[in-house]
Amino acid sequence: MSGGPLEGVRVVDLTTVVVGPITTRTLADQGAEVIKVEAPGGDILRYLAAGSRSPAMSGKFINFNRNKRSIVLDIKQPAGIAALKALIATADVFVSNVRPAALTRAGLDYASLAPGNPRLIHCGIVAFGTDGRYANRPAYDPIIQSLSGVAGTFDRAIGEPRFVPMVMTDHITGLVSAQSIGFALYRREKTGHGESIEVPMFETMASFVTSEHLGAATFDPPEGPTGDARLLSPDYRPLPTLDGYITVRPNDNRQAFAFFEAIGRPELKSDPRYATPSSRTQHAADYFSVQVEALAQKNTAEWLEIFAKADVPAGPYNTLDDLLDDPHLNDVGFWNFDEHPTEGRIRRTRTPVTFRGGMREEVLPAPRLGAQTAEILAEAGYTADEIATMLQSGAAA
Amino acid sequence: MSGGPLEGVRVVDLTTVVVGPITTRTLADQGAEVIKVEAPGGDILRYLAAGSRSPAMSGKFINFNRNKRSIVLDIKQPAGIAALKALIATADVFVSNVRPAALTRAGLDYASLAPGNPRLIHCGIVAFGTDGRYANRPAYDPIIQSLSGVAGTFDRAIGEPRFVPMVMTDHITGLVSAQSIGFALYRREKTGHGESIEVPMFETMASFVTSEHLGAATFDPPEGPTGDARLLSPDYRPLPTLDGYITVRPNDNRQAFAFFEAIGRPELKSDPRYATPSSRTQHAADYFSVQVEALAQKNTAEWLEIFAKADVPAGPYNTLDDLLDDPHLNDVGFWNFDEHPTEGRIRRTRTPVTFRGGMREEVLPAPRLGAQTAEILAEAGYTADEIATMLQSGAAA
Numbered sequence: 001m002s003g004g005p006l007e008g009v010r011v012v013d014l015t016t017v018v019v020g021p022i023t024t025r026t027l028a029d030q031g032a033e034v035i036k037v038e039a040p041g042g043d044i045l046r047y048l049a050a051g052s053r054s055p056a057m058s059g060k061f062i063n064f065n066r067n068k069r070s071i072v073l074d075i076k077q078p079a080g081i082a083a084l085k086a087l088i089a090t091a092d093v094f095v096s097n098v099r100p101a102a103l104t105r106a107g108l109d110y111a112s113l114a115p116g117n118p119r120l121i122h123c124g125i126v127a128f129g130t131d132g133r134y135a136n137r138p139a140y141d142p143i144i145q146s147l148s149g150v151a152g153t154f155d156r157a158i159g160e161p162r163f164v165p166m167v168m169t170d171h172i173t174g175l176v177s178a179q180s181i182g183f184a185l186y187r188r189e190k191t192g193h194g195e196s197i198e199v200p201m202f203e204t205m206a207s208f209v210t211s212e213h214l215g216a217a218t219f220d221p222p223e224g225p226t227g228d229a230r231l232l233s234p235d236y237r238p239l240p241t242l243d244g245y246i247t248v249r250p251n252d253n254r255q256a257f258a259f260f261e262a263i264g265r266p267e268l269k270s271d272p273r274y275a276t277p278s279s280r281t282q283h284a285a286d287y288f289s290v291q292v293e294a295l296a297q298k299n300t301a302e303w304l305e306i307f308a309k310a311d312v313p314a315g316p317y318n319t320l321d322d323l324l325d326d327p328h329l330n331d332v333g334f335w336n337f338d339e340h341p342t343e344g345r346i347r348r349t350r351t352p353v354t355f356r357g358g359m360r361e362e363v364l365p366a367p368r369l370g371a372q373t374a375e376i377l378a379e380a381g382y383t384a385d386e387i388a389t390m391l392q393s394g395a396a397a
Numbered sequence: 398m399s400g401g402p403l404e405g406v407r408v409v410d411l412t413t414v415v416v417g418p419i420t421t422r423t424l425a426d427q428g429a430e431v432i433k434v435e436a437p438g439g440d441i442l443r444y445l446a447a448g449s450r451s452p453a454m455s456g457k458f459i460n461f462n463r464n465k466r467s468i469v470l471d472i473k474q475p476a477g478i479a480a481l482k483a484l485i486a487t488a489d490v491f492v493s494n495v496r497p498a499a500l501t502r503a504g505l506d507y508a509s510l511a512p513g514n515p516r517l518i519h520c521g522i523v524a525f526g527t528d529g530r531y532a533n534r535p536a537y538d539p540i541i542q543s544l545s546g547v548a549g550t551f552d553r554a555i556g557e558p559r560f561v562p563m564v565m566t567d568h569i570t571g572l573v574s575a576q577s578i579g580f581a582l583y584r585r586e587k588t589g590h591g592e593s594i595e596v597p598m599f600e601t602m603a604s605f606v607t608s609e610h611l612g613a614a615t616f617d618p619p620e621g622p623t624g625d626a627r628l629l630s631p632d633y634r635p636l637p638t639l640d641g642y643i644t645v646r647p648n649d650n651r652q653a654f655a656f657f658e659a660i661g662r663p664e665l666k667s668d669p670r671y672a673t674p675s676s677r678t679q680h681a682a683d684y685f686s687v688q689v690e691a692l693a694q695k696n697t698a699e700w701l702e703i704f705a706k707a708d709v710p711a712g713p714y715n716t717l718d719d720l721l722d723d724p725h726l727n728d729v730g731f732w733n734f735d736e737h738p739t740e741g742r743i744r745r746t747r748t749p750v751t752f753r754g755g756m757r758e759e760v761l762p763a764p765r766l767g768a769q770t771a772e773i774l775a776e777a778g779y780t781a782d783e784i785a786t787m788l789q790s791g792a793a794a
Contacts, residue, residue: 051613059615182579216448218456
């Protein structure tokens with residue numbers, strides 16, 4: 001019994017890298033039981049990062065795979081695929097990020113699985129929706145960043161397309177997949193029926209980007225260019241102070257006027273360029289210039305004190321390393337330290353969302369490759385002899 | 398009857414700008430009924446973008462507020478707050494992004510509302526968790542980007558902190574809020590009880606960033622520096638070809654070796670730097686250099702054909718404008734055109750996720766400020782006279 005909102009939900013997870021693992025980590029963190037099914041070599045994320053203490057246990061893998069158990073099955077062998085299907089027959093949710101054509105060949109598509117488990121929620125995370133011409137093309141995160149306009153926002157802001165230095169489209173699509181599974185679980189309680197969900201990365205991210213940047217092209221014919229000019233300004237960044245950086249965001253009139261007072265430019269309160277949110281949007285470049293010039297005159301700490309008194313939204317800038325010691329994160333118990341059974345002491349983030357109705361209590365360490373193979377097969381009704389045979393043939397490992 | 402997975406779920410939405418509106422748009426797109434409660438001036442997002450056809454109806458507002466109805470209430474007046482509480486008493490979900498201290502002062506915190514509606518799911522989206530020292534500080538998206546390490550990833554990649562040119566932390570936190578509400582709705586079906594959820598932007602984004610970039614600091618003491626060096630490489634970007642850009646991502650051994658063949662460098666297959674995923678990770682800078690040099694030699698279209706044949710993951714680069722004509726997006730019906738009752742013909746994105754168990758069918762246009770005030774009050778049991786009195790006093794508008 002986990003105590004989280006998804007307590008009792010059993011998930012079979014045939015995913016790798018980030019998009020699927022963050023989907024199922026989210027479900028696991030909120031109380032679901034997740035069985036991570038790995039091919040004999042294991043999830044490639046086990047290897048795709050520096051600084052591990054032992055092989056196949058990268059920090060990144062550990063972060064994305066806590067609260068799961070691992071079983072290794074070779075689904076190219078009949079006994080391996082049969083075991084996977086036996087697991088799915090007992091599951092509430094099956095998640096994969098396998099290309100649809102391959103999934104169907106293996107008999108793991110919804111139509112093949114639903115007869116044996118009509119309450120199954122089948123979530124297929126795909127790079128591209130199956131109804132379009134890119135369906136079944138392989139893709140990783142940067143390809144989706146390149147196609148979906150994420151890189152395009154940098155082209156407009158700084159003159160060259162760049163990626164966000166995170167596996168951002170995987171990560172967001174994974175959060176949307178977990179969201180969609182939650183909605184389907186809710187509906188299943190109402191109807192008694194499972195269903196299949198398709199979550200395409202490209203469409204998900206194109207929706208993300210264009211919700212923000214259709215801009216005047218929301219209208220047909222367009223009333224002006226695509227893009228939200230404020231966000232695409234070259235000065236949309238933490239701005240330099242005398243000793244570092246600061247971010248200030250005076251948005252509504254009260255905040256904007258308090259900001260002008262705070263920087264000693266009260267005359268700007270009557271400047272028509274800054275009179276309303278729309279006029280400040282229209283004159284975003286000028287508004288940023290005022291900020292750039294003013295903020296360079298004092299230290300970050302001085303400014304933060306001034307803006308706090310004036311109730312102007314402002315905050316410091318944290319490097320990646322600063323996060324490890326951020327005082328607010330420390331207050332809320334964001335960082336936890338666990339003793340991993342094989343990897344030693346590790347740093348773990350808290351689940352950020354608080355459910356007052358109860359949270360997952362026990363923390364499972366990220367599994368070593370196939371750590372629970374025998375245990376999971378036994379739970380599925382395999383005898384010790386059958387398990388031994390599978391281990392010997394390599395159908396399980 | 399909407400037909401979506403959240404059909405029948407009634408949401409009262411006291412949110413503004415992006416983080417709350419994307420939460421409730423997500424719920425609405427999936428079938429929930431959403432009542433957007435606005436202060437007399439309206440959601441500031443109505444004004445924060447260029448290119449509108451009429452005041453208070455920016456493209457960005459329209460994109461984030463489809464499928465909702467709008468009621469204007471002045472909750473500083475007793476009749477206004479009473480009407481809001483009457484609506485919440487009939488709701489499944491109440492979402493706000495008001496600072497917690499102000500929410501409690503207005504009697505809109507969970508403890509005040511739950512006695513009148515024990516099945517209520519109360520979702521408070523906050524900038525900072527209430528248990529930490531930044532609680533109740535005001536913040537907008539860039540402040541969270543600045544604090545949470547998003548800007549810090551650019552510092553490491555290109556030498557200066559920058560923001561992602563999107564309201565990214567609002568947008569992601571909103572998706573997580575909708576996800577959390579789905580999980581709570583599922584649990585409510587099991588237990589019969591509502592609950593309160595707190596979704597803090599800073600913690601949510603710190604978790605997002607550090608899941609990817611704790612790196613060798615996942616271990617305590619750290620086995621090396623924070624950060625995933627591959628993603629932080631200056632060459633982690635769409636790479637120039639003879640006539641544009643391309644993104645290629647040969648990740649596993651088969652893909653990497655096929656890539657070396659495709660660029661005419663088969664000798665690299667036996668180079669120990671590129672022999673395994675971990676060695677390629679370790680020599681990421683060299684691996685990127687090989688890509689930079691090779692890709693500059695041919696046109697994008699030639700490369701795409703070559704990589705498609707070799708089954709090497711690759712894709713073109715789309716500008717924001719290219720997205721409006723992307724052939725795959727056209728295939729999947731991503732772009733729809735609606736006749737908005739007051740704004741004319743507008744472009745609308747399809748909900749990217751497909752639920753085979755049924756999707757929301759009707760599309761409601763993004764509402765003009767207070768467009769459904771009288772209708773919603775009438776549904777809540779207010780008489781025509783009572784409504785007229787409220788409109789006259791300004792408690793409603």
